Amino acid sequence: MIIKKIVTVLCLFAAVTAFGQQKQVHTSIDSTKIKIGSQANLILKATVDTAAKVSFPQGKTFGQLEVIESYPVDTVRKGAIYELVKKYGLTQFDSGRYVIPRLPVVINNKTIQTDSLLLEVGNVKVDTLKQKMFDIKPIAKASSDNSLYWILLAIVLLGGAGYGVWWFIKKRKKTVKAAPEVIKTPIEKATTLLHDLEKKELLQKGEVKEYYSELADIARTYIEEAIHIPAMESTTGELIEAMRRATQRRKMSLRPETFEQLEQVLRNADLVKFAKSRPMEFEIAEDRNRIEKTIVVIDRSIPVEKDDDEIHTRMWEEAQRKKKEKKRRNIILGVISFIVAFVVSFFLVQSALNDSGIFGTENKALLDGEWVKSEYGNPGLTLETPRVLKRMDASKMIPADAMALIKDLNMFGYGELFGDFYVAVGTTIFKEPKDIDLNLAVDGVTKAWASQGAQNILLKTEEFATQGGIQGIRSYGTMKFPHAITKQPVDAYYELFFFKQQQGLQQVMVLYKQGDEYAPQMLERIKNSIELRNLNQ
Numbered sequence: 001m002i003i004k005k006i007v008t009v010l011c012l013f014a015a016v017t018a019f020g021q022q023k024q025v026h027t028s029i030d031s032t033k034i035k036i037g038s039q040a041n042l043i044l045k046a047t048v049d050t051a052a053k054v055s056f057p058q059g060k061t062f063g064q065l066e067v068i069e070s071y072p073v074d075t076v077r078k079g080a081i082y083e084l085v086k087k088y089g090l091t092q093f094d095s096g097r098y099v100i101p102r103l104p105v106v107i108n109n110k111t112i113q114t115d116s117l118l119l120e121v122g123n124v125k126v127d128t129l130k131q132k133m134f135d136i137k138p139i140a141k142a143s144s145d146n147s148l149y150w151i152l153l154a155i156v157l158l159g160g161a162g163y164g165v166w167w168f169i170k171k172r173k174k175t176v177k178a179a180p181e182v183i184k185t186p187i188e189k190a191t192t193l194l195h196d197l198e199k200k201e202l203l204q205k206g207e208v209k210e211y212y213s214e215l216a217d218i219a220r221t222y223i224e225e226a227i228h229i230p231a232m233e234s235t236t237g238e239l240i241e242a243m244r245r246a247t248q249r250r251k252m253s254l255r256p257e258t259f260e261q262l263e264q265v266l267r268n269a270d271l272v273k274f275a276k277s278r279p280m281e282f283e284i285a286e287d288r289n290r291i292e293k294t295i296v297v298i299d300r301s302i303p304v305e306k307d308d309d310e311i312h313t314r315m316w317e318e319a320q321r322k323k324k325e326k327k328r329r330n331i332i333l334g335v336i337s338f339i340v341a342f343v344v345s346f347f348l349v350q351s352a353l354n355d356s357g358i359f360g361t362e363n364k365a366l367l368d369g370e371w372v373k374s375e376y377g378n379p380g381l382t383l384e385t386p387r388v389l390k391r392m393d394a395s396k397m398i399p400a401d402a403m404a405l406i407k408d409l410n411m412f413g414y415g416e417l418f419g420d421f422y423v424a425v426g427t428t429i430f431k432e433p434k435d436i437d438l439n440l441a442v443d444g445v446t447k448a449w450a451s452q453g454a455q456n457i458l459l460k461t462e463e464f465a466t467q468g469g470i471q472g473i474r475s476y477g478t479m480k481f482p483h484a485i486t487k488q489p490v491d492a493y494y495e496l497f498f499f500k501q502q503q504g505l506q507q508v509m510v511l512y513k514q515g516d517e518y519a520p521q522m523l524e525r526i527k528n529s530i531e532l533r534n535l536n537q
Helices: 002-021 147-178 185-199 206-228 236-249 254-274 281-301 308-356 362-368 438-451 519-529
Strands: 025-029 033-035 038-049 065-070 074-078 082-091 098-102 103-105 110-113 115-123 372-378 381-385 388-390 406-415 421-430 461-467 472-484 487-501 504-513
Touching: 025 115, 038 103, 065 406, 103 115, 185 206, 206 236, 206 254, 206 281, 206 362, 236 254, 254 281, 381 421, 381 504, 381 519, 421 519, 438 472, 438 487, 438 504, 504 519
Parallel strands: 033 115
Antiparallel strands: 025 038, 038 082, 065 082, 074 082, 098 115, 103 110, 372 381, 388 406, 406 421, 421 504, 461 472, 472 487, 487 504
């Protein structure tokens, strides 16, 4: 009897031990040997109760194997337990023996590692006896069709012309609207604007910030027009100090209380606009009355202009006119710089795509070969490259209007823009001094890339200086473009260097396909060798 009980206990213990040692996750593969590019199915089976929560591994790669398909989980019920089946389609495009690593399966917040498996990927045998071999065909040059380039150029020119027409019409409308105005003096204009402000009922709408912003602008505009100081561009403290100097110069009799009242309202406006302050209704009414009274007091204190005052007024008006003229000229120069940079980069793209003689050269051979240090363009831009850069003629691609502003234009390039490695240098000199915006030049280059099919262009810009101390900017980033030969999407890295000297623009471009271990070394060597003649000394 005792022996029977012992045997029963041992059987029960053995059953519990066997159940406890049973694997909850079973790993298998439908084939241990596949050909290159073929698919092998990895199968994970988890045996759990019906209330268990199971999370299978996710990812695009398992070890060195690529996951090309992740199938939905199949559920098989076996009594009081579930059997969850997860299948993955794996492949590899290089022959060899690959290990499917241990993968984590989470069951009720407990991680269980699967078994590792071995997968052998074999080459596809080619029967060269039965399959006839052919010689390599000679390179066939594709026909060149420049119609697309001319269409894009026409779009740019039409866009510029459209902008000019829009600007002219807008300015003309403003002139026509200004004709019926009967307000002649600054005080009349300010008084009318204050009345119009009350009619807008901004306070009733809860727009206190907008109310104070317009109230402060009315006061600043009046002071700028009546006393001839730059009130709109000055801080509150600078404005009050400028008014004190102006009243002393023009011998205006203003009490200190007038300055205090004006400064209080302007500082309240600053607090509302920038510190989100919200005055009480009676405080708002007081500020409005202070502005109106202050303007009247200031206007009454302005003496009748004498000859010196008239000269000062004319000088101020002339300065304002020149300021507006300079602003308009800078806008026009910015547009011209953008168009020139766009067209130059566009031509560099075209020349690179049509020149495939150097494509295919291994970058390691370029890096280890004999490099050439040479000076290009005018003013001279010196850098070291693995091959001598080839001169390109871009004068035919530049619009006649833009070309009329250019005194000298030089461009040089090597390699394929949308290939493995590409270097380009360009120098432009304008006939008249121009304040070039280098950021607009960068925009012109990136838009030229986009027009050739580049996507996901990421851009970062920072200051850059050569070893000789010449200041410029460096723009760098990544993008995806169609390869010049295969037309397949390729991830690329690029760096642009822009300088402005002697009324002109100098640029260096380096671009290569990501994943090449030698291209970054060539880029660093080129970047460290960039130098320009210092024309400012």
